[in-house]
Amino acid sequence: MDETDHQAEGRGVEDAAADVAPTGVAIVDVAIIGAGPVGLFAAFQCRMLRLSCLLIDALAETGGQCAALYPEKPIYDIPGLPEIEAGALIGNLERQLMPFAVPRRLSRRVTGLSGEAGDFTLTTDAGDTIRARTVLIAAGAGAFGPNRPPLPGIEDFERGGTVQYLVRQRESLRGCAVAIAGGGDSAVDWALALAGVAERIWLIHRRDRFRAAPESLRRLDEAVEAGLVERVVPFQLQALAGENGILSGVTVASLDGEQRILPANRLLAFFGLSTDLGPIAGWGLETGLHGVIPVDPATLRTSLPGVFAVGDVASYPGKLKLILQGFSEAAMAAHAIHAVAKPDQALRFEHSTTSGLPIS
Template sequence: MSALSLADPSAAPANSPKIVDVAIIGAGPTGLFAAFECGMLKLSSVLIDALDAVGGQCAALYPEKPIYDIPAHPAIPAGALIDSLEAQIAPFNVPRVLSQRVEKLSGRRGDFTLTTSTGTVIHAKAVIVAAGAGAFGPNRPPLDGLEAFEQSGAIQYYVRRRSDFAGRRIVVAGGGDSALDWALSLAEIAEKVFLLHRRDRFRGAPETLSRIEAFVTEGRIEKVVPYQLHGLQGEAGVLRGVEVATLDGQVRVLEADTLLPFYGLSTDLGPIAAWNLDTTRSQIPVTPSSLETSLPGVFAIGDVASYPGKLKLILQGFAEGAMAAHAIYPIVHPDTALHFEYSTSKGTPGQP
């Protein structure tokens, strides 16, 4: 079989072998930027993701959520960030293998074979794992009758379109950044927002906590502490009230038609955990200077990578993508020295 033409991702059947310099597993923001860095070094790459579109959690879970720590952007919606990253790699015509996860990895540094869940075969000289925390799903509260309210949309774990919650009476449950950020955002358009947590201490940035207290003072948010979810009231998928209880059993009913539990994500590295890589709690330890894992030729970047001093920030994942691409260059071109040039000097393909 012939290999897929990088210039024309539709030039070959889906399951024909693909030959590239770098296989990037995970098409979230970190994986997308790694593809850009590979392109700038004239390394061909392919993006592989189990989701049906690029963007990872940013696109699938919270496309309208603002991100505040991207350099040069005081705030940017997650979906807009993904759009910009896609535009950035457009000159390199990077193929995408979507709705598939990599089941098998064989070979060695400089000569790997990857096989996906649908039988697609990819040959690569190096591999970058940018899989975030692996496959993800919400931690669901143990409440009776949960499924019917999930199916009707009365209970949701992600805010994909903020406008869907206009005029609603919402219980936001959780004490971390997601719960706080969405309580603040939805309080601007909802009829009522209850912020529920088992204790009167929240895990958020000082500025976020100050804004929460200001919204509470203004009556735009009602803090319900120290309470936890206890039960659901309603029928046929229509939510009418959320029962909450203190640790000593005092029960209160919040009149609400929407429940947003933000209790984090359950994660699983899936088949990656069986690749003879060193792993620790769904993370992959790497050499900080190169991002190479314990398996030579396989690199890990973004949230899945672990090393002393690691910060789980998108901007750090971007830097790791650049470092990994530079570490891969001598694998692909062992007899060619890499002369580093700034993008301001050499531009990108198609630029004068």
């Protein structure tokens, strides 16, 4: 038995029977691909409707980008939580899901999908076989990796750890001279988060204006006025200096040829993520630009019957790529999935305050 199957212990007989058939093949109502924040909440919503489910993720831990890329990044738009770090949000979602002990398969990519609605078979690169009545894709933007600036010799500094594309712990940059490159929320948020931690911060962008939330820009103006952050605009990265993977300076240049050398010993580059749906793109699903999957906004159904998509990977008119919208989609999808996974069982809508946790 896979070590993640032990999380199924302690559930009711109905749930346990849905997890593993005598042949060792997992059988569930819903196979959820992606264990980021939206995938975790989708599992909770499915279990609230008494749908058995299993989480699959290519990463070694749950949480998706929140855990892998920016666990200490503050998030301000989760209802009821004025401010919460991304890692803490994942912890809360795991605690919410804990009573159901949903099994998961981590460090695995789904490589194959066959069958039809009501009887799908999924396979993974670790040799797993999963039978599922429905499939819910909550894979964020798919497999992801950072967009790297095209600078000579940058690989040496990446290996040396002085050029980074994510920050797991602010304290690792305490006392450092940090150059942050990028013009979006990530660059601005980390400039603010490191103010008072790093010895010096330069925020580099090729334009005068940053594409960040208004409140973040207001706080950035305050940090600049207080001398905690220096805006370096309009400049872009040109070269790196240092030896043996240890950064000693960052050269930036403007479009008119002006150059500056910033005595930084760390470079944080935030130019977005390159994403790839991987094998999912070959399942016959209708896909759009940038690897998104068009869905029905009322049910989150994809073009393939029995397969649904939520979160950043799902696309429809008016879509906002916010975690809170992904949470709403997860709840809507769970209700639509119930009709496919259990077509003979009527579903009566109940609020959690009256239904409680449906644990046998």
